[in-house]
Amino acid sequence: MRIGIVCPYSWDVPGGVQFHIRDLAEYFLGLGHEVSVLAPADDDTPLPPYVVSAGRAVPVPYNGSVARLNFGFLSAARVRRWLHDGAFDVVHIHEPTSPSLGLLTCWAASGPIVATFHTSNPRSRAMIAAYSILQAALEKISARIAVSEYARRTLVEHLGGDAVVIPNGVDVDFFARAEPNPAWQGETLGFIGRIDEPRKGLPVLMKALPRIFAERPDARLLVAGRGDEKEAVADLPGELRARVEFLGMVSDEDKARFLRSVDVYVAPNTGGESFGIILVEAMSAGAPVLASDLDAFAQVLDQGAAGELFANEDADALAEAAVRLLGDPGRRAELRERGSAHVRRFDWSTVGADILSVYETVTGGAAAVAAEEDRGPTGLRSRLGLARE
Amino acid sequence: MTATLIWILAVLVVIGLYLSWTAGRLDRLHTRIDATRAALDAQLLRRASVAQELATSKVLDPAASIVLYEAAHAARQAEEEQREVAESELSQALRAVFADAQQLDGVRVAPGGEAAARELTEAVRRVPMARRFHNDAVGAARRLREHRKVRWFRLAGHAPFPLAFEMDDEPPAALVDRAS
Numbered sequence: 001m002r003i004g005i006v007c008p009y010s011w012d013v014p015g016g017v018q019f020h021i022r023d024l025a026e027y028f029l030g031l032g033h034e035v036s037v038l039a040p041a042d043d044d045t046p047l048p049p050y051v052v053s054a055g056r057a058v059p060v061p062y063n064g065s066v067a068r069l070n071f072g073f074l075s076a077a078r079v080r081r082w083l084h085d086g087a088f089d090v091v092h093i094h095e096p097t098s099p100s101l102g103l104l105t106c107w108a109a110s111g112p113i114v115a116t117f118h119t120s121n122p123r124s125r126a127m128i129a130a131y132s133i134l135q136a137a138l139e140k141i142s143a144r145i146a147v148s149e150y151a152r153r154t155l156v157e158h159l160g161g162d163a164v165v166i167p168n169g170v171d172v173d174f175f176a177r178a179e180p181n182p183a184w185q186g187e188t189l190g191f192i193g194r195i196d197e198p199r200k201g202l203p204v205l206m207k208a209l210p211r212i213f214a215e216r217p218d219a220r221l222l223v224a225g226r227g228d229e230k231e232a233v234a235d236l237p238g239e240l241r242a243r244v245e246f247l248g249m250v251s252d253e254d255k256a257r258f259l260r261s262v263d264v265y266v267a268p269n270t271g272g273e274s275f276g277i278i279l280v281e282a283m284s285a286g287a288p289v290l291a292s293d294l295d296a297f298a299q300v301l302d303q304g305a306a307g308e309l310f311a312n313e314d315a316d317a318l319a320e321a322a323v324r325l326l327g328d329p330g331r332r333a334e335l336r337e338r339g340s341a342h343v344r345r346f347d348w349s350t351v352g353a354d355i356l357s358v359y360e361t362v363t364g365g366a367a368a369v370a371a372e373e374d375r376g377p378t379g380l381r382s383r384l385g386l387a388r389e
Numbered sequence: 390m391t392a393t394l395i396w397i398l399a400v401l402v403v404i405g406l407y408l409s410w411t412a413g414r415l416d417r418l419h420t421r422i423d424a425t426r427a428a429l430d431a432q433l434l435r436r437a438s439v440a441q442e443l444a445t446s447k448v449l450d451p452a453a454s455i456v457l458y459e460a461a462h463a464a465r466q467a468e469e470e471q472r473e474v475a476e477s478e479l480s481q482a483l484r485a486v487f488a489d490a491q492q493l494d495g496v497r498v499a500p501g502g503e504a505a506a507r508e509l510t511e512a513v514r515r516v517p518m519a520r521r522f523h524n525d526a527v528g529a530a531r532r533l534r535e536h537r538k539v540r541w542f543r544l545a546g547h548a549p550f551p552l553a554f555e556m557d558d559e560p561p562a563a564l565v566d567r568a569s
Contacts (some may be wrong), residue, residue, distance in 0.1 A: 161528050
C-alpha cells in the first residue's frame with residue numbers, strides 16, 4: 001500500500017506527535033509498505049529517507065502561544081506536489097484542525113483521507129470563526145481516529161461526527177529489555193518532563209517532597225528533562241535539595257534505563273494531556289506508576305487497576321500515596337505485573353495493525369465506489385476545468 | 390444604470406459560484422457515504438462468512454453451530470429493511486457462542502483454526518469501525534443538507550436523504566481482549 005503521512009509540527013523539534021509518526025512510518029516500512037512523510041523542516045536538517053520537507057515552519061502567535069505553522073503559497077504548492085508525486089492509496093493526516101500542513105492537505109487531496117486527532121483542545125475562538133471553512137475541509141476525511149476516549153469526546157462535542165479510538169503506540173519490548181542503571185536504583189522516585197512547564201506538574205511534586213523525604217529517609221527524586229534546575233528546587237528546604245538529582249535531557253536508551261531503574265514513576269501533570277504516552281512507557285519498563293487522576297491518565301491506567309491515581313494538584317494525596325508505595329514492595333510488584341500485562345494493547349504490533357485496518361476499510365470502500373461510477377474529481381475546480389489532473 | 394447592472398451581475402455570479410461550490414461539497418459527501426457504505430457492506434459480509442464457515446466446520450459443539458449458522462445465514466440473506474436487525478442478531482449470537490474464552494481456544498487448536506480465529510477477530514473489530522465511519526459521513530451530509538441554502542436551492546437534487554446504519558456491533562469480549 002502507498003501511504004502518505006502528514007506531520008503538522010517541525011520534524012527537528014522533538015515532540016509526541018513527531019515520535020508517533022516516526023514510529024508509525026517505520027512500522028509500516030517494516031511490513032513492506034511504501035511510506036512518505038510530509039513534515040515541516042529546515043531545508044538543511046538531515047531527514048530520514050522517507051521524510052519530505054514542506055519548508056520551514058513560521059513562528060506565529062496562535063491560540064495563546066507561539067506555534068510554528070506552515071501556510072502560504074509555497075507550502076500549499078509543496079503539499080500539492082507531494083500529493084501528486086506520491087499517488088497515495090491513502091493519506092493520513094495528523095492534527096487536522098491546526099492551521100498548518102494538515103489543513104492544507106485536506107484542501108488539496110482527493111483520495112481517501114484518514115485523520116488522527118491527538119490533542120483535546122477546548123474549542124478556540126479562531127476555530128469558531130473558521131468553523132465553516134474548517135468543516136468543509138474536514139468533510140473530506142473518510143475516517144477519524146482519536147487517541148483516547150477523552151480525545152474522542154472533545155472531538156464529538158466540538159466538531160460533531162464520530163471517531164474510532166486507537167491509542168498511541170509504544171515499542172513495549174524496547175523498554176522491557178532495557179538494562180537498569182544501579183546508580184538510579186534504591187528508593188527512587190522518577191519524573192520525566194519539562195521542568196519549567198507547570199502543566200507537567202513538577203511544582204506539585206516539589207510541594208509533596210518534604211513530607212515524602214521526612215517519612216522515607218533514604219528516598220531520592222530523579223528528574224529527567226529540560227529547564228531551570230535552580231528555580232525548580234527554589235522552594236525546597238536547603239538540606240533536601242541534595243536528594244533531588246537532575247539528569248537533564250536524556251536519550252531514548254537512557255529514558256528506558258531510567259524507567260527500568262526507578263521504584264515509582266510519578267506523573268503529577270495538572271492538565272492538557274490527551275493520552276499520556278509516558279505512562280505507557282513507564283509500564284512497559286515495569287515501573288510502578290503513580291499519576292494524577294486526569295481523565296486521560298485514568299483511562300491509560302485502566303481506572304487505577306494498572307497504576308495508582310491521586311487527586312489532581314493535591315500534594316498531600318501525592319505524598320501519602322508515594323510514601324505508601326515506597327514502603328510496600330508487595331504492592332509495587334503487583335503494579336509491575338499488572339502494568340506489564342495491561343500495556344500489551346499499546347504495543348505497535350497491535351496499534352499498527354488497527355491503523356492498517358482503518359486504511360484497508362477506507363480504501364476498500366473507495367475502490368468499490370470508484371469502480372462503480374468511475375468518474376473524475378468533483379467540485380468547483382473541475383467544473384470550471386481548472387483541476388490539475 | 391450600467392454600473393448597477395454590472396454590480397447585480399457580479400453579485401449573482403458570486404452567489405452562483407458559492408452555490409456551485411456547496412453543491413460540489415454535497416456531491417463529495419454523497420460519494421463518501423457510498424464509499425463508507427460499500428466498506429461497511431464488505432465488512433458485514435466478511436463477518437457473516439467467517440461465522441458461517443466456523444458454524445459448518447464442526448469445531449464448535451452442535452448447539453453453538455446451529456445458533457451461529459442460523460444467525461449468519463439470516464444476516465447474509467436479510468432484505469435491506471431487516472438488515473440492521475439481522476446483523477445485530479449475529480452480533481448477539483457471536484457473543485453467546487464465544488461467551489467463554491475456552492470456546493475460542495477450541496477453535497484455535499483445530500487444524501486451520503488459528504487462521505479462522507484471527508479472521509473472526511479482525512472481522513468483529515472492523516465492523517464497528519466501518520459503521521462509525523459510515524455514520525460519521527451520514528451525519529456530515531445531514532448537517533449540510535439541513536442548511537437553508539441547500540433546501541431552498543435544492544442542491545441535493547434527487548439523492549435520497551442519508552440514513553445512519555444502526556446496529557448492535559459489540560464484539561465478544563473474548564475476541565477483543567488484547568492483554569493476552
